[in-house]
Structure formats: C-alpha cells, structure tokens
Amino acid sequence: MSIDGVLNVLKPPGMTSHDIVDFVRRIYNTKKVGHTGTLDPDAVGVLPLCIGRATKFSSYLMEHHKRYRFEITFGISTDTLDKSGKIIETGPTPSFSLDELRKVINKFKGEIQQIPPIYSAKKVRGKKLYEYARRGEVIEIPPIKVTIYELDIVEYRKPNHLLLDVKCSKGTYVRALVRDICKELGVLGYMSFLIRTESGDFTLDNSYTIEEIEEGKASILPVDTFLKLPSVVLDRHSSSRILRGQPVENIYNIENSQVKLYDGHRNFIGIGVAEKKRIRVKRLF
Incomplete structure (x- = not known):
C-alpha cells in the first residue's frame, strides 16, 4: 500500500535536509520523498516532507511564509555567516x-534586496554558489527580492548576543539578514543559532521528532489539507473527464484561479485552472 501525504519533521542539529529525506525513505520504504525548503545542517526546526504522490505538489507548499528564531553573536565574523x-x-x-x-532592524522590514551567501546552494551561471566558494573563485552574486513581514527583538544580552524572531517569504536567507543587520550596525557578527518555528501551517507543535517517527507515532496528513486554493467538487462525468486530462465546463462561479478538484466522494484528484468557460487540468494526484 502506497503512502501519500505530508510529514512534518522536527529536524535535529547535525543532519542535512537530505539526511532527513533518506531517513524517511527508509522508515516508510519509499523512494518518493521530497522536502519543501532546506535547512542548514546546524539549523533545527520544522521541515515538512512530501511523500508518494504528494511530491507532485511540493512546490505549492514551498510558497508558504516561514518563521524563524535566530541569534546574532557580535564581535566575530565567519566565512559561512554562521x-x-x-x-x-x-x-x-x-x-x-x-x-x-x-x-x-526596522530598515529591513518589507520588500528588500538580499545578496545570497556565497556558501549556499543558490545557483548562479549553472553552479551552486558554494562550489565557487570552495574553489576560491570570486563571482558577482545578483541580488534577490525577499519580503520581511515581521522582525522583532526577543532578547538582548549585552553586549554580544541578540535574539530575534522573523516572519519572511520563501527564499529568504537568515544568514544574509544577519550579515546586513551587522553591517548597518557597524559591528562584526554571525548567526549563532537558528530554529524554523513555522512553515505555513506547519509548526513546532505539530511536528514529529526522529524518535517519534521511528516508533511509528507520526501522522502523515493529506497534502490537499495544506493547499490554499478554492475547492471544486465534480460530478462523476466531470471527474472522469478530468482524470483523462480533458477540460470540463466551468459552472462553479470561480474564475482566474487555481482550484483543488474533488470527485463526488470528496476524494482529492488534483489541481485545475478555472477559466471563464472551462476548468482545465494542471496537475493530477
């Protein structure tokens, strides 16, 4: 019996995101496992994984906002920024x-331009930035646009340690945010701690530790639960057409939107695109 759904893993320090993927593949005896946004090996926290057919929809989960708690240690800089x-x-x-x-800190709220860290998996000219760094190659890194929705001080232990919470868009590099805050303050610093506390609807409270997963205590949830799209329930004829990749008449009063598609038994069958007169298939479950 295939396993299809989303598992919210509480990633421990010392494991890469790929290590977690391999672990889950072994536990559930399946090759189809993918994460929805990496965490650095030293980082901990929420790491949602898509399993089985749910991997077809991982890109939708990547769109969600993220929340992190992180610490800046002043007075020292490192080549990796952490x-x-x-x-x-x-x-x-x-x-x-x-x-x-x-x-x-308030200067960094809203939409900002950010230069990704040289030690990161961001691709420039077809290669990951850390590949250039390891070879000692100097490369111009184009900035990216990210959004900082919230950025708040949690604790300041003078003079060396500043603890902050951030809510940000996908693709935000917290290490780069630390670098830029320190530059604006005119002080050296690096990211000494990072925990992802939230990724969309996935939180620390509904995550599972490695030990809980090994003991069979984790729940795998349906992927459509986390797709923030309007729902359309199709009759048997329309469901059959959609499953054959054919469009159906749009009688559902929804236009210019992607929609979750369900059959008459409320089984999730995929995502469609609702146009003025028809709904066409985008991705089948």
Whole structure:
C-alpha cells in the first residue's frame, strides 16, 4: 500500500535536509520523498516532507511564509555567516540601546534586496554558489527580492548576543539578514543559532521528532489539507473527464484561479485552472 501525504519533521542539529529525506525513505520504504525548503545542517526546526504522490505538489507548499528564531553573536565574523564556518575576523562589541537596535532592524522590514551567501546552494551561471566558494573563485552574486513581514527583538544580552524572531517569504536567507543587520550596525557578527518555528501551517507543535517517527507515532496528513486554493467538487462525468486530462465546463462561479478538484466522494484528484468557460487540468494526484 502506497503512502501519500505530508510529514512534518522536527529536524535535529547535525543532519542535512537530505539526511532527513533518506531517513524517511527508509522508515516508510519509499523512494518518493521530497522536502519543501532546506535547512542548514546546524539549523533545527520544522521541515515538512512530501511523500508518494504528494511530491507532485511540493512546490505549492514551498510558497508558504516561514518563521524563524535566530541569534546574532557580535564581535566575530565567519566565512559561512554562521557557526559552522571559519572565523575570519574579530572586533569590538559596542553596547547598543534597544532604540538603536530597533531603528536599524526596522530598515529591513518589507520588500528588500538580499545578496545570497556565497556558501549556499543558490545557483548562479549553472553552479551552486558554494562550489565557487570552495574553489576560491570570486563571482558577482545578483541580488534577490525577499519580503520581511515581521522582525522583532526577543532578547538582548549585552553586549554580544541578540535574539530575534522573523516572519519572511520563501527564499529568504537568515544568514544574509544577519550579515546586513551587522553591517548597518557597524559591528562584526554571525548567526549563532537558528530554529524554523513555522512553515505555513506547519509548526513546532505539530511536528514529529526522529524518535517519534521511528516508533511509528507520526501522522502523515493529506497534502490537499495544506493547499490554499478554492475547492471544486465534480460530478462523476466531470471527474472522469478530468482524470483523462480533458477540460470540463466551468459552472462553479470561480474564475482566474487555481482550484483543488474533488470527485463526488470528496476524494482529492488534483489541481485545475478555472477559466471563464472551462476548468482545465494542471496537475493530477
């Protein structure tokens, strides 16, 4: 019996996202497993995985916002911008007031331009940036647009440690955010801690540890639960046409939108595109 759905894993430190994928493949004896956004090996937190036929819809889950809690340690910079890298410089750590910190932090709210870290899997000219870094090659990295919806101070332990919460769009590099905040403050710093607390509807509260998964205590949930799209229930004739890849008449008062498609028994059968007169298939489950 095939397993199809989404598993919310609480990633521990020291494992790569690919390690988690391999672990889940072994536990559930399936090759079809994919993550919905990587976490660095040192990072912990929410890592939703799509299993079986749910992997066809992983790109939709990647669109969700993310929340992180992270710590900046001042006075030291590393080549990777986090604690896994080599120390490349040290310097003084001035004591900031909370007002000074908030003034700088507020500059990063909203849509911003961000240069991805050189030690990242972002592809430029067909190669991952870390490949250039490991070869010592200098390359111009084009900026990307990301959105910082919320950015708040949790705790400031003078003078070295600043703990923050951020809600951001997909593709945001928290390490790059740390780098840019430190640059604006005029102080060295690196990301010394990172936990992803939320990815769309996936939170720490509904995640499962490696141990719980091994013990069979984890729940795999239907992927359509997490697709933020209007629903259309089709009759038997329309369901049959959709499953053959054929369009159906749009009588559902929904236009210019992707929709979740269900048969008469409320079984999820895929995603369609609702146009003015018809609904055509986009992706079948």
